[in-house]
Amino acid sequence: MIIKKYIGKTEEEAIELAKADLGAGATIMNTKEMVPHGLFKFFRQPSFEVTAAIDELQQASAVSALDKTSSTESSETPDFSKLQQALNEVQFTPAPDSKAAQKEAERERLIKNSQILENEPDDDSNNSDNESNKEIEEKLNTLQDLLEKQMTLSREEEKEEKERVVDKNQAYLDLIRKQLIQNEVEECYVEQILDEIAGTLGHNTTLDNILASVYQKIVLKIGSPHLIDLKTKRTRYIFFVGSTGVGKTTTIAKIASMMKLAKKSKVALVTSDTYRIAAVEQLKIYANILGIPLYVVYAAEEMENLKNELYGYDLVLVDTAGRSHNNKEQKEDLCNILKTVPESNREIFLVLSATTKYQDLVDITRTYSEMCQYNIIFTKLDETDRIGNIFNIRILTGAPLSYITQGQNVPNDIAKIDAQKIAKQLLGGNS
Ligand SMILES: Nc1nc2c(ncn2[C@@H]2O[C@H](COP(=O)(O)OP(=O)(O)O)[C@@H](O)[C@H]2O)c(=O)[nH]1
């Protein structure tokens, strides 16, 4: 009895092969569907294996169908050159550490194995279909293993490279974080900026690129300065509010001078800060020097009457008393004065000192936010190198920034807010 196995694309084909080989009298003993496995399963069709048997005598007269089976086999033989090409296409860059050296050795071993496989001579003497199929299967599996190992190696290297890039970018971000925090930018705002740019960093990012991105973010967040609007025909009332000693009166003198001399505006001064005689005297001196009138109001009602007198002025700068922002009565007094002028004709400037602690600034701005909408002037920049609070308060309040003052000299030590200059200084550049 001869028992043999035949593989065909279909069950019928396998039976046909068996009969062609063993003769029409062959008995089909078993049929099995073979489902492809592994990496190449998507490229291979399922096949059918038929076990057939025949009596030796009968077989002697059977027509050999070896060639036909061989031709079926050859059409099933995978293209090794393609696989080899695929292997060769996997590129590696050796890393100069021992781990990389190990990997390199492993890779060389794999390539050597694949070459051995490729060069293995076909055993022509063995024409048995089963053995050929088994051999092909083994080669395929080995090549499949090789490919998988190679791919794992390259994936690991890719991951390492990514980690190296992330580490490098992280080091740059840490450097910038440190710089901004040193300049007293609040940590939560620093993280916000860094988070926003982190997603945009690529492989070739340099410290300069990252700095440029952070710089742009800061400039955008600071925004353009909100300056006193002189274009309207009606008299504009500009109220200066804020704590005692921050520089309201001095800043009013600087702005009055700038508006009168440079902008040729008709300017008048008003003060409602009558709690300290010195405060009125101080403003009177500036008014005299500048040759502009100064009016003193003791109550909100007086302001109503004064407005008729001030008709015809382009700009009326109103000084207010820097009272405790926590005192309810004092807050009401200020609100009453502010209310004497309709919103369309007035602007409010909250004067803050760059030397005030952040938490105090948070409290102050919160109190004034409850009363009115304001723009911000930062004074005394000459007294501190850490100007993070300008940025912090801009983000916290959303209020437009207007002017900065950087010294006691009237009229020179004032400038409009320059977002680029501030961003540069925050990042440790020369401002
Ligand atoms: N260093 C410095 N001092 C300033 C600045 N602006 C105002 N001052 C000083 O701060 C003190 C209080 O100023 P003042 O205008 O009276 O503050 P006010 O109480 O808010 O009206 C004065 O000695 C001013 O000369 C500034 O930009 N830099």
Ligand SMILES: [Mg+2]
């Ligand atoms: Mg004052």
